[in-house]
Amino acid sequence: MKIIFDAMGGDNAPFEIVKGALMAVKEYGIRALLVGDKEKVSEIIQKIGFDENDKIEIVHASEVITNDESPTMAIRRKKDSSMVKGLKMLREGEADAFISAGSTGALLAGGLFVVGRINGIDRPALAPVIPGEKGAFMLLDAGANAECKPKNILQFGIMGDIYSRKVLGKINPKIGIINIGAEEEKGTEFIKESYNLLKNSNMNFIGNIEAREIPKGECDVVLADGFVGNVVLKLFEGVASTIFDILKKEIYSSLRNKIGGIFLKPVFKKFKRDFDYAEHGGAILIGIKGYVIKAHGSSDAKAIKNAAGQAIRCIEGKIIETIENEVLKYDL
């Protein structure tokens, strides 16, 4: 198995990306293809000191796509960027998956235009796995499609269902759609139509889910259009980090609190780990003809290694082939 790493993408690139790739080679026994500034990447490998150099390959890329540029333009113009080169190699079958912590927008555009959609899937989705109180759940679409049609939502459901079973090991995953009330007649026309399509599907559709219930993790697959999904993903992150910031500030504010903080350190640590979605790998760009994982922009080496683990589970679970077969059963 061979995985391509975008060595230049992310806040901590290239060092943490290269380090994470090396960790993945060690831990999972894969081969790594590092795309990026050859000189810099080689230097990092030397610095770290790695003894399985036969499992690493470096492909030089002279350009880097940043978060500031227009995603579609960047993908079209920067042919020699680490992202475009990596995606092209994925398309050509030179490796089994591609991991990047770079621009989400560019990766979405590149996945669509360079790698291409799965037959029967109209719109690929960005699908992160989010930690919930009763277990991790998948959210799709978390931002690939700001506007959606009901049939896109059905397709997201089909893909989420398959991913939940094959990668997260869920049995008969519960599928829900985000709505502003629990009752069937609630919400916009778009939601009502999507609801109907899901209700008549083969999935274990449990109906509407109100945003208040999402963090509990009762639903294994949470569906929404890319606008609402993106708001949910980011607010989740925002509320959690704000709470921790405030608690931290309070804990440092007095001796009594500091002592309490020392006692509770393992709790906070465990909690941060549980709520840290880098632990769960990255967000898969699902619905395209290749395994593309978007790691968080602030990913460290461990997060990159975890994203590689996630890619391996996708490859072994044959997610793409299963989606291709499953969508044939629907009249889409």
Added chain:
Amino acid sequence: MKIIFDAMGGDNAPFEIVKGALMAVKEYGIRALLVGDKEKVSEIIQKIGFDENDKIEIVHASEVITNDESPTMAIRRKKDSSMVKGLKMLREGEADAFISAGSTGALLAGGLFVVGRINGIDRPALAPVIPGEKGAFMLLDAGANAECKPKNILQFGIMGDIYSRKVLGKINPKIGIINIGAEEEKGTEFIKESYNLLKNSNMNFIGNIEAREIPKGECDVVLADGFVGNVVLKLFEGVASTIFDILKKEIYSSLRNKIGGIFLKPVFKKFKRDFDYAEHGGAILIGIKGYVIKAHGSSDAKAIKNAAGQAIRCIEGKIIETIENEVLKYDL
């Protein structure tokens, strides 16, 4: 000043509602008009023991609107419900404000059909004040209108701006619109059009706000359609309460953690208070010709008293008159 309390609405009605109303009479020197089951309400007042009975009036209502029934139907049919009676008295000018912890949907329908809209406001909004890291902010619309037009968003902005200045005491409040990216060209057509209207307004419009930034409270007025706003409000509540549930469970899981928990008790308490939006009163139904405050369904007496305080600030700030005058400046 006289405030009407829906004695029968909410999870803790009628006891906590009546108790809260009495607290408001004591603390703010207002007169209270309690609408509900006369016998039950009288019993509670006797039980509590109140010495300013000349400031309380009870109006009997034989029906109660529950959360399970269709809001519009309930408002139309249950003419003798505490909510409909209270709203009618507000419309007739028998009091200055109406507070209810009952069904949100019914209150929205009742506000619109019984009390009526302010001239120039096409869609009233549900507008809670939410605690943020750098101060409380107003969110509108939090669920009155699942689907909106750009001009509705502009009107929400105008109303939020006025409320922020007059009730929350903000100087030159910052107005932002929830979007899936910070850049102007991001989002759906609906968002882009709304953005343009806001940009060309007299308000201190600071542009798009990503959901991650909302909890920080950098924006004083956060705008969205009622679907997205409702998701934000409920997810806020859901993530915060989930984090506290998990922390609590962890703290009770070992002696070491329990000790830490004892030391940090004041921190958690303060934090819970800061993040408890009952502290900030309720959500105003803004844009109708009367002050209607929706208190949280789980409100206790203190939350009801705080909602009364909020109503008083609205009345004194002449929010409705100011909105009426301000919208005239726009070609809506």
